[in-house]
Amino acid sequence: MSSSASAADTVPAAADRGALATARRVVVKVGSSSLTSIKGGISEESLTGLADALAAKRNSGTEIILVSSGAIAAGLAPLGLAKRPRDLATQQAAASVGQGLLMARYTQAFGAHGVTVSQVLLTAEDLMRRSQHTNAFRALDRLLNLGVVPVVNENDTVATHEIRFGDNDRLAALVAHLVRADALVLLSDVDCLYDGPPAQGARRIPVVGGPHDLEGVSIGRTGKAGVGTGGMVTKVEAASMAAGSGIHALVTSTPNAAAALNGEDVGTWFTINGSRKPVRLLWLAHVASVQGRLVLDDGAVRAVRHHRTSLLPAGISAVHGAFEAGDAVEIAGADGTVVARGLVNYSSEELPRMLGRSTRDLGEELGTGYDREVVHVDDLVLV
Ligand SMILES: Nc1ncnc2c1ncn2[C@@H]1O[C@H](COP(=O)(O)OP(=O)(O)O)[C@@H](O)[C@H]1O
Numbered sequence: 001m002s003s004s005a006s007a008a009d010t011v012p013a014a015a016d017r018g019a020l021a022t023a024r025r026v027v028v029k030v031g032s033s034s035l036t037s038i039k040g041g042i043s044e045e046s047l048t049g050l051a052d053a054l055a056a057k058r059n060s061g062t063e064i065i066l067v068s069s070g071a072i073a074a075g076l077a078p079l080g081l082a083k084r085p086r087d088l089a090t091q092q093a094a095a096s097v098g099q100g101l102l103m104a105r106y107t108q109a110f111g112a113h114g115v116t117v118s119q120v121l122l123t124a125e126d127l128m129r130r131s132q133h134t135n136a137f138r139a140l141d142r143l144l145n146l147g148v149v150p151v152v153n154e155n156d157t158v159a160t161h162e163i164r165f166g167d168n169d170r171l172a173a174l175v176a177h178l179v180r181a182d183a184l185v186l187l188s189d190v191d192c193l194y195d196g197p198p199a200q201g202a203r204r205i206p207v208v209g210g211p212h213d214l215e216g217v218s219i220g221r222t223g224k225a226g227v228g229t230g231g232m233v234t235k236v237e238a239a240s241m242a243a244g245s246g247i248h249a250l251v252t253s254t255p256n257a258a259a260a261l262n263g264e265d266v267g268t269w270f271t272i273n274g275s276r277k278p279v280r281l282l283w284l285a286h287v288a289s290v291q292g293r294l295v296l297d298d299g300a301v302r303a304v305r306h307h308r309t310s311l312l313p314a315g316i317s318a319v320h321g322a323f324e325a326g327d328a329v330e331i332a333g334a335d336g337t338v339v340a341r342g343l344v345n346y347s348s349e350e351l352p353r354m355l356g357r358s359t360r361d362l363g364e365e366l367g368t369g370y371d372r373e374v375v376h377v378d379d380l381v382l383v
């Protein structure tokens, strides 16, 4: 963990954490592993402790959105299931049972402090398509103005394999972006990011200033078998996604929630290292699963990578995969190196006859609509 150790030596551990104490709007995400146990369903102590901390912060004037996992885990015991099911339909059924139970507990626990909660179930599409995410923003913003704590989860019961986030860490980062939060707090069953698997005498990483601080750090999957999904990997991705787009991020344990929100020196702090980007592009860079690949000639690679231009049919030499207009695709050079990801304007059926041709020719021959770029520069992120 050489680079992390040097970051810890030069940056005070409490660096910037005060931003949490004064934040106007915070997204807090809590994982299944700290809310539930496979045998006992919802953990009353953990849920109540979390609600106490968040309600106190809300009552002191900070707007809070809670992204809560745990629906599937909470639904297992009532359905007589001993472990998290593998098939999607049973997971959907468990989520449908558990989500109601979770909301009932949150309503009670926050209600004890005079705080109203609401349920907001989102699919990946709601955050990707502009019309839908504008709608989602409006609803969440209004709820926050009304003093409510919205409790967000993925809409597991209707989300399919293709469009599923699967973990709520990256969903929380996108929600933080959507509502223009000042900070994102990721709560789990581990108190910080360690430089290796926590059980083996690993050391705390207090501050991550950028990707260089993660070099050589061994980041693993979930700790409690069968409960959490993403593990530390998706938390680091989510925190990096937030910090890279102008939002402070902190990873710590659920019992540390109150201390974290007071700006105390707990957990791992991700320092802001980039500016805000459209939600669509964050999605494309970090979450979207690609449906195909466009192979470019060298000139087109240079144009996309160095001159930041839109991708035209003339520079494409091959198309792989089956995709529809609007899907995410990889954009690669002739040697197979992926240089970008983009939202494509044509389907994989339409594209082959367009390759290598000018947009003008295509417009004249095939009609207007075929004179557009294949990927617009605004729908393209370099990787
Ligand atoms: N380098 C690391 N530092 C901290 N925790 C790690 C690391 N690598 C793997 N983990 C594991 O990640 C787990 C947290 O992820 P997960 O179980 O998915 O939690 P949640 O349900 O809260 O999202 C921890 O229990 C821990 O064992």
Ligand SMILES: N[C@@H](CCC(=O)OP(=O)(O)O)C(=O)O
Pocket (backbone or CB within 6 Å): 030, 031, 032, 033, 068, 069, 070, 071, 072, 073, 095, 153, 154, 156, 166, 167, 168, 169, 227, 228, 229, 230, 231
């Ligand atoms: N939406 C799912 C959460 C997925 C999940 O387990 O996430 P996490 O525990 O945060 O790794 C649920 O409510 O069960």
